[in-house]
Amino acid sequence: MTPAKVHGGPAPEKGERAVGLRERKKARTRAAIQQQALRLFRDQGYDATTMEQIAEAAEVSTSTIFRYFPTKEELVVSDEQEAFFINAWREQPKELPLVRALRYAIRSTFEGLSSTELGAQRDRDVLMLTVPELWAASLGNVAEARQTIIELVAERGGRPQDDVQVRAVSAAVFGVILDAMLRWAQDPGQDIAEELDRVLAFMDNDHFNGLAGAEPSADRA
Numbered sequence: 001m002t003p004a005k006v007h008g009g010p011a012p013e014k015g016e017r018a019v020g021l022r023e024r025k026k027a028r029t030r031a032a033i034q035q036q037a038l039r040l041f042r043d044q045g046y047d048a049t050t051m052e053q054i055a056e057a058a059e060v061s062t063s064t065i066f067r068y069f070p071t072k073e074e075l076v077v078s079d080e081q082e083a084f085f086i087n088a089w090r091e092q093p094k095e096l097p098l099v100r101a102l103r104y105a106i107r108s109t110f111e112g113l114s115s116t117e118l119g120a121q122r123d124r125d126v127l128m129l130t131v132p133e134l135w136a137a138s139l140g141n142v143a144e145a146r147q148t149i150i151e152l153v154a155e156r157g158g159r160p161q162d163d164v165q166v167r168a169v170s171a172a173v174f175g176v177i178l179d180a181m182l183r184w185a186q187d188p189g190q191d192i193a194e195e196l197d198r199v200l201a202f203m204d205n206d207h208f209n210g211l212a213g214a215e216p217s218a219d220r221a
Contacts, residue, residue: 027080029060029068030080031080033054033058033064033068033069034075034078034120035116035117036054037049037054037057037069038120038123039057039123040053040054042123042126042127046076046127047131051065051072054075073133073134073137076124076127076128076138077124077128077134077140077141079121079124079141082148084112085105085106085109086148086152088106088108088109089101089102090155091105091108097204097209098153098156098157098169098208098209099173099200099208099209100204100209101156103196103200103201106197107197110193118192122185122192125181125184125185128185129182129185142178145177146170146174149174149177150166150170153166153169153173154166154170157169169208172203172208176199176203177196180195180199183195
């Protein structure tokens with residue numbers, strides 16, 4: 001996903017530029033730490049990797065790591081890409097059908113990832129599936145991701161989150177995404193973006209896309 005272009009308006013003050021630079025530097029440091037941690041976890045095992053080894057690989061102190069990631073588990077379960085996906089979906093034209101907008105948002109999100117970032121995403125999936133304490137730690141993320149899908153579907157359809165059709169569509173979308181991510185963890189050669197688009201294409205029809213144009217359902221489960 002390409003950054004938004006800014007047209008016109010006053011130039012940022014010196015202090016604002018400094019804050020922006022600091023935030024970007026912090027984001028780069030955080031990403032570098034996580035990428036090195038995931039590489040070490042993949043190469044030598046999660047339990048066998050120490051925080052000191054990660055610090056050395058990332059060329060930072062262990063105290064810096066704990067400033068960004070309070071626990072070892074957070075080095076795996078923390079995912080910065082969700083915000084990009086949310087923004088990408090909200091940026092889709094309102095006239096686009098719901099599932100079409102979702103497909104374009106997913107495509108945009110993956111296109112915005114470098115090969116290193118994409119590999120790190122897959123490493124996260126593998127670790128969360130194969131390390132019991134990481135699977136337990138990731139359950140909160142799974143619940144949050146499900147709620148995010150519900151909120152986005154309800155928002156785009158102009159319906160309450162507990163609407164039965166919102167819940168049904170959200171559950172179907174979440175199931176497709178989760179299934180694709182699980183398969184990707186098992187098959188690293190898979191093109192995850194293409195696979196998601198291929199499966200979601202089966203939902204890109206009037207039944208699912210009609211959610212935004214229909215009257216809210218009076219039926220509540």
